[in-house]
Amino acid sequence: MKQTMYVCSVGIAAPGLPDWATAQAVLRGEAPYSGAELPPYQPQLLPPNERRRAPPAVRQAFRAAEDAVSRSPRPPAELATVFASSEADMGIIHRICTALNQPARVISPTDFHNTVHNAAAGYWSIAVGARGPSNTLCGHDVTLAVALLETAAQVTTDDCDVLLVLYDVPPPPPLYQERPISSSSSVALVLTRQREPGCLGELSLDVVPHAPDSTMSDAALEALRLSNPATRALPLLQLLAAGGAGTVYVQHGDGQTLRIQLSP
Amino acid sequence: MKPLAITSYTVTTALGRGLDAQAAALREERCGLHDRGFETSTLQTWIGEVAGLDQPLPAAWADWDCRNNRLADIGLQQDGFDAAVAAARERHGAARVGVFMGTSTAGVQQTELAYRVLEDGRLPHWFNHRTSQNVYAVADYVRLRLGLGGVCSAISTACSSSAKVFASASRAIATGQCDAAVVGGIDSLCLTTLYGFNALQLISPEVCRPADAHRTGLSIGEAAGFALLEPDRGQAPLRLEGYGESSDAHHMSSPDPDGRGAAAAMGDALRRAGATPDSIGYINLHGTGTQANDLAEDKAVCALFGRNMPCSSTKGWTGHTLGAAGIVEAVFSLLCLRDGFLPRSLNTRQVDPLIESAIVLESRRQPLRRVITNSFGFGGSNCSLVFGTAA
Numbered sequence: 019m020k021q022t023m024y025v026c027s028v029g030i031a032a033p034g035l036p037d038w039a040t041a042q043a044v045l046r047g048e049a050p051y052s053g054a055e056l057p058p059y060q061p062q063l064l065p066p067n068e069r070r071r072a073p074p075a076v077r078q079a080f081r082a083a084e085d086a087v088s089r090s091p092r093p094p095a096e097l098a099t100v101f102a103s104s105e106a107d108m109g110i111i112h113r114i115c116t117a118l119n120q121p122a123r124v125i126s127p128t129d130f131h132n133t134v135h136n137a138a139a140g141y142w143s144i145a146v147g148a149r150g151p152s153n154t155l156c157g158h159d160v161t162l163a164v165a166l167l168e169t170a171a172q173v174t175t176d177d178c179d180v181l182l183v184l185y186d187v188p189p190p191p192p193l194y195q196e197r198p199i200s201s202s203s204s205v206a207l208v209l210t211r212q213r214e215p216g217c218l219g220e221l222s223l224d225v226v227p228h229a230p231d232s233t234m235s236d237a238a239l240e241a242l243r244l245s246n247p248a249t250r251a252l253p254l255l256q257l258l259a260a261g262g263a264g265t266v267y268v269q270h271g272d273g274q275t276l277r278i279q280l281s282p
Numbered sequence: 283m284k285p286l287a288i289t290s291y292t293v294t295t296a297l298g299r300g301l302d303a304q305a306a307a308l309r310e311e312r313c314g315l316h317d318r319g320f321e322t323s324t325l326q327t328w329i330g331e332v333a334g335l336d337q338p339l340p341a342a343w344a345d346w347d348c349r350n351n352r353l354a355d356i357g358l359q360q361d362g363f364d365a366a367v368a369a370a371r372e373r374h375g376a377a378r379v380g381v382f383m384g385t386s387t388a389g390v391q392q393t394e395l396a397y398r399v400l401e402d403g404r405l406p407h408w409f410n411h412r413t414s415q416n417v418y419a420v421a422d423y424v425r426l427r428l429g430l431g432g433v434c435s436a437i438s439t440a441c442s443s444s445a446k447v448f449a450s451a452s453r454a455i456a457t458g459q460c461d462a463a464v465v466g467g468i469d470s471l472c473l474t475t476l477y478g479f480n481a482l483q484l485i486s487p488e489v490c491r492p493a494d495a496h497r498t499g500l501s502i503g504e505a506a507g508f509a510l511l512e513p514d515r516g517q518a519p520l521r522l523e524g525y526g527e528s529s530d531a532h533h534m535s536s537p538d539p540d541g542r543g544a545a546a547a548m549g550d551a552l553r554r555a556g557a558t559p560d561s562i563g564y565i566n567l568h569g570t571g572t573q574a575n576d577l578a579e580d581k582a583v584c585a586l587f588g589r590n591m592p593c594s595s596t597k598g599w600t601g602h603t604l605g606a607a608g609i610v611e612a613v614f615s616l617l618c619l620r621d622g623f624l625p626r627s628l629n630t631r632q633v634d635p636l637i638e639s640a641i642v643l644e645s646r647r648q649p650l651r652r653v654i655t656n657s658f659g660f661g662g663s664n665c666s667l668v669f670g671t672a673a
Binding site for chain 1: 377386387390394396397398400403404405409410412415416417418422425431432433434435436437438439440446449450452453454456457458459474477478479480481482483527528529530531534535542543546659660661662663
């Protein structure tokens, strides 16, 4: 069964791609790509207390989310949210597991409340006053497919418009040896029931038997795609940047692939 | 929404394995909490520990071995749940039965153990992040163990996680992503949560006393629970009738003191169920036993249901099982409907005079047509579920 939703706006923050305007030019082949890590980001929408407490993964999520809502005609408080991350903040897990090996076992209370996988969703709801439904998901390397399916189900079943935010940041050593996410990246999409002004296209999703993932032809962008579960969305973003029609495939699970069809 | 039939359900908590153990403990007023420490913890606290988690997974599943997956594995084997899923797999096909699992800390206890034995700063060879610590690990483990190959999602919204699995599964069935869904939640004891909640000064040195005038906070527990949801064709006596979700937009670790988010979630669940407040017979409260939660939730309950709706928290029996609390209390709500039974608020001696709702202080038998259960989490994540008997 196909599920349809409209792409109202896009946001991105990844090495060499500080915002959607830059990314569009790169993904259309109009500007060269150079993959330098972005400098640390101060979320614009957070109140000062929360801004001080927000850990790196939350800041990374906010950067793309703020970019997406800045281009959307829909006030962010009206949007339901789906946040999706494979790891959220492994830096905090590292600090806590290290502290638990010290005799005093002192854990920072802020660190502890920031360990919840839905920390970014919580900070976001505070930042924009969003009191609607919010979900936070994990699908390890298939987080993109898991999140798109949940988002489509919310849009089509619960009759709401959704801000989808995908984000991950590199774990510190020694966890990096087990989970080598090598870039700080996030991608956000505002997905709506109706075609909004400035709509970038209509997405149809369905699950098909296993097909190879869509890839990027540029080697540096392909490396970026593989560097982070969030940047698995790059082939979809390239289609959106081109403004045309097309199909991308993203890994879903055993023997299954999510097929995403874009029409203008 | 179209109600969904609950064609099988089970839960394993500190009260024991499976439904009979829970129902017997509720009848006999047997508390599952004890004041022995967990693992190497030296905190003065009560915990709700599931017995038997020192046994490793069978050899074929050794790559997945960790406390959280062991707990999932034991939970799946109770009440014929794995057999019920196998039958559903036959009916619908393995790719058409979805898996939606809630957890907050997944297998992070495995990471705690690995950090004790770092060698030259490197993790030990037995540590496997993908199959233990990662939040998706337990969802993928449950999917593989049940032989399923369809949509599979891990939901991690702190203590509302395994209530929200019912919402996501309902949507997935409604949109045709799957024809049936295994929902559930698994969270296991670890030092991260014990010392973390202690750092927030939310852990009680004595047993958890929800709604009590002298309550001093949480007792942490662990649990695994599951339910099988299928389109309702009158094949099962109990149904999921509604879900409601909201965000507080207030604070990361404290609820909105006015309970607006809690009220919005309950209201949304009633609306989706097509139910009026007076059609509800009992509310299973989130009721953690912290000062802030119990007061805020009480405001929300009174605003929607008035002061006479029977309600209680069952965390005095099981402890707060965090990411598994949603499924534990969903299954307890199903037992209340099945048995026509209202459990009392265990360990509550004197209700806080600021709490105005009708806290059940003596368990009683009473036929129930419809109940609502609340789960609220850090980050202001709220979810309420309405369950009912088939009309």
